[in-house]
Amino acid sequence: MRAIVYTETGGPDVLKLVERPEPTPGPDEVLVRVAVSGVNPTDWKARRGDGPGKPLAFPEVVPNMDGAGTIVAVGDGVDRGRVGERVWLWEAARHRPNGSAQELVALPTAQAVPLSEGASFDLGASIGIPALTAHRCLTVGVDGPVALGPHALGGKTVLVAGGAGAVGHAAIELAVWSGAMVITTVSTPEKEGLAAAAGAHHVVNYRTQDTEQAVRAAAPDGVDLIVEVAPVSNARLNQAVIARNGTVAIYASERDDLTIAIDPAMTTNTRFQVVLVYTMPATAKEQAIRDVQDAMAVGALRVGAEAGLPLHRFPLERTADAHAAVETNAVGKVLIDVE
Known part of the structure; x- marks a missing residue:
C-alpha cells in the first residue's frame, strides 16, 4: 500500500x-x-x-x-x-x-x-x-454545560476569535446548535463572509472596525465565553468585553508569554482555561465525541x-x-x- x-x-x-x-x-x-x-x-x-x-x-x-x-x-x-x-x-x-x-x-x-x-x-x-477542541472550549465555563446540544448554551453569548479557522468554524457551528448568540472576529472581508456562512450572528472585522465597540453593541451585558486563538493580542479586548463570571478558553497562542491584569480579572471573576485536546479529561472527550456525533446527525x-x-x-x-x-x-x- x-x-x-x-x-x-x-x-x-x-x-x-x-x-x-x-x-x-x-x-x-x-x-x-x-x-x-x-x-x-x-x-x-x-x-x-x-x-x-x-x-x-x-x-x-x-x-x-x-x-x-x-x-x-x-x-x-x-x-x-x-x-x-x-x-x-x-x-x-x-x-x-x-x-x-x-x-x-x-x-x-x-x-x-x-x-x-x-x-x-x-x-x-x-x-x-477542530470539533473536539471547540467542544472543550465551549464546555469549560463556570457553570458549564458539560454537554452540548439544543438549548445547552441558551441565554449565553459566545465570542469566537478567528471564526474563519477550522476550530473557530466548529465553535461557531456547535455554539449556534447549542442555542448561544455568537459573535466572531475576523481579519478580512472574505473571512467575514465565511464566518457568516458558518452561522455567526455578528461578524466583526477587527482591522476595519472598533472591535470592542462592536462586541459591546452586540452584547451590552458582556460575553459569557470567549473561544480564543490569540490570547496575547486580544488580552485587553477580552477583559473589556467579558461578562462577570465569564470564561476565556485558550486553545492556541501566538506567543508563550501572556500578561493578565489581575485587578480587572478579579473584579469580573474571570476564569482562564487553557485547552489541549490531547490531554483533556477522558470523560470530557467521550462526551465531546457523542455530541459531535449528534451534531453531525x-x-x-x-x-x-x-x-x-x-x-x-x-x-x-x-x-x-x-x-x-x-x-x-x-x-x-x-x-x-x-x-
Missing part, C-alpha cells in the same frame, strides 16, 4: 511517498481503508519537531491525526459487524507511528467513530481535532465554502504541499485524497 512517511524532523520536504506492507489489526483494533486524511497545525508541528534532523520516537512515522474511511477488517475483541462501517478517525498518530496519510491504518476501535448517514468523508476528516456540522470552511484538496503524493498550506495559514480546511 502507499503511505507518506518521515524518518526525521524538518520541513515538508522530509515527507516521502513509499510502499509499505498492509497492516493487520491487533486486539481491539480496526483496519480502516482511508478515503480522506485531514491536516491540522498539530501535524506539521509534530513533523517539524524542535528543529530539523532531530530523532523521532519511532524509526518511521506516518503523519496526520484526522481522517475518514471504511473499516475493512477487525482484530480480536471487536464486533465483526463493524466491517463495512464508514468512520471518522481521531488522534490516529497520537503516541503512535501510524497516522492517516496512508491507504490503510490500524488503530484502536474507539478511535474509529461511525459516520452519520449522509455525512461525507470530507466532513469526517475535518471534524476530529442533524446537519449542524458542515464543511465547504458554502458552510464557511473552504476545502483545499491534495492527492496523497502531494502531502508535503498540504502540510505547507496549513503551515502558511491557508484559509479553510486542507484535505488529502488518499483513495
